[in-house]
Amino acid sequence: MTESDVAYGAKSKYTEVKARAYANRDARRNIPELRLVARAFQLIPKPASVLDMPCGGGRVTVLLGQLGYQISAGDYSDPMLQITRETTAANGLKVDVFKEDIEQLSQRDKSFDAIICFRFFHHLPNAELRRKVVGELCRVARRHVAMSYFNPKTLRALEQEIRKLRGRKLTVFNTSLAEVSAYFAEYGFRLVKNFRLDLINNLHLAVFERVPR
Secondary structure: OOOOHHHOHHHOOOOHHHHHHHHOOOHHHHHHHHHHHHHHHHHOOOOOEEEEOOOOOOHHHHHHHHOOOEEEEEEOOHHHHHHHHHHHHHOOOOOEEEEOOOOOOOOOOOOEEEEEEOOOHHHOOOHHHHHHHHHHHHHHEEEEEEEEEEOOOOHHHHHHHHHHHOOOOOOOOOOOHHHHHHHHHHOOEEEEEEEEOOOOOOEEEEEEEEOOO
C-alpha cells in the first residue's frame, strides 16, 4: 500500500461486503441526489462522451446513460466495478467499465467531452491531493467537469464540526466553493454554475468549463 492509499480511506475501503452494502442502500436516498445530477447536466449539451469517475455502484452512470449521454465508468475498487457492470447491464446499457486511479488517470488528454465526479472530493484530506485530482479531471475533460463537494457553510457542516469538537473523528472534509474554484482556475477552467442539494445538506455540485484560448 502506498502513502497515497492511506491518505484517505475511500480509496481502499470498499471491500466486496462494503461495496455491496453501499450499492444496496435504500434507493429512496438516491432520488434527490440523482435529480441534482440531472439538473447540472442540463448545462452539458448532447451528444457528449462522459466519464463517471469514480463510478461507485453505477447509479450516476445509469442515469446519464438513460439521459442519452455516451457514458463510460471508472473506479479504483474492483467490487464497485463489478457492481457497476451488473447495474448497467440490468438497465439495458452497454457501458465501458474499467479500473482507474483518479490521482493518475490512464486516459489521454481531452479524452471525454465531460467528466462527472460525484460524492468523492469530500474524502480528500488536504490541498495537495485535491489539486492533484482536479488537475487530472481537467486534463482528461475536453470541455466540462461536474464535481460535487461538501460546502462548509451549511447546517450539516456545522453539525459535523460540533461532533468534531466532542472528540469524534471525521472522515469527510468540507471545502468552500472559492477553494474548489481556485483549483479549477489553475488548470484553465471556470465555474459555470453551482447547485446545492437542499438548504440543510452540505452536498453541492459545481459545473466547470474549459476557458477557450
